[in-house]
Amino acid sequence: MHVRAPSVAPAPGRRPKRVVHGVLLLDKPLGLSSNDALQRVRRLLRAEKAGHAGTLDPLATGLLPLCFGAATKFAQLGLEADKGYRAVMQLGVTTTTGDAEGEVLRTRPVQLTLEKIEAAIRQFLGPIEQVPPMHSALKRDGKALYEYARAGLEVEREARRVTIHALRLVDWNGERLEIEVRCSKGTYVRTLAQDIGEALGCGAHLVALRRISSGALGLEGAVALVTLEDAGADAIEARMLPVDALVADRPVVRLSAEETGRFLSGMRRKIDHPDDELVRVYGPQPAAFLGTARVKAGDLIPLRLLSPVEVEAILHTRTSR
Structure with a gap:
């Protein structure tokens, strides 16, 4: 259950902020950063303290747990939790960024069978090594890797061990492949899509990514930002989960x-x-x-x-x- 404490005294000319405790499951829209989404909801609630439990790229949609008040103390647990995604890959084309925003590097013919796809996917189950992509927020000497990439620079990155707990084929229609993955923290699904493409011999890049779970939390009950913008603060609070939602399992x-x-x-x-x-x-x-x-x-x-x-x-x- 969410909690609303007495209002905090406002600065002159400003509406008072409220101490709200709870977790709100947001279905983040395309094109918005996780922090921008958080700040929009925070303003709607006039919440004093807020944070989110796991960053989603602007090009990704789906589950973004927003934490308010006391719930922010447990946001780190959301960052460390396993995540679940639905990802759509464009086969036969590799790009500079590994997604649809990059420039095309290479095109190759796509000649696959269902058996070959399923065999390739199985190779990535369990612990694997991933090299973080240059177009990521990972820091190097105090700067995000994407800052180097935008300047046309590439820096050496060490491979990191992540775990793919589950990976299955959802749909395949010739040149597009949809997969569902449950993975450990720190997994780059964009890199996974590229690596699967190379295992298939045709290359691939990510064209859509949707987070469907974070730890014990799922998209069920998540609310769209546009719905919240049409609601009042009380209606938003009514959608909140208890402070202990991030540790419910x-x-x-x-x-x-x-x-x-x-x-x-x-x-x-x-x-x-x-x-x-x-x-x-x-x-x-x-x-x-x-x-x-x-x-x-x-x-x-x-x-x-x-x-x-x-x-x-x-x-x-x-x-x-």
Whole structure:
């Protein structure tokens, strides 16, 4: 459940900002950067604090979790989560950028069979090495790689290990190939499309990319920006998920009222629970999400915590509904 706290006093001539806690699933439109999309929604909500859980390129559409208030403390978990995409590749043509915005480098005939395509796709399942593309936001000496690329420069990049958890053919109509991929953080689907094209012997570039999942979150319930722009702030808030949405797939640890205060002060607690790198912790009331922790040798070790004020605000909002 989202939470709205009292308004923050505005500067003269400005509308007051509000402290809003929750996660909004945005279906990001084509051509807009993730930060631009975030700032548009933030202005509509007049939200005091906001962030997003995983960048999408302007040429990509789909799931962009927006975090407000206390939820921003857990945005990093969204960045680190596995992602799911639908990607459309143009076969037979390679470009300078690996997508439709680049100049054509080479064209080759496309002579494929379904068996050959499926065999090529299988090669990329599991851990693979990827060389980050020059047209990416990855930093080198403080500058994004795309800045070097725009200046006509190419710098050496080290291959990085990523994991393709699932990869399947969705559609093939001769010169266009659509795939669905679930992958680890840091995977460049544009590079994956290029590499599949080379494995097929005809080359390829990416023409469309849509994110369909991020961790436990999916496109179900995501809302288009144009819909939000036609709605009021209250209607936008009504679409928000709880602060703990980004960790909804993690095991639950529940503490007593006495243990809750000590945990929120950052103290370790002894519990009977298997070791786990990430659990979500609640107080005695079901809505009382306290934060995240890890469990090691019977110790509950706090990681990211809500403040007591935030916990009380969530409980107040739950009980007042």
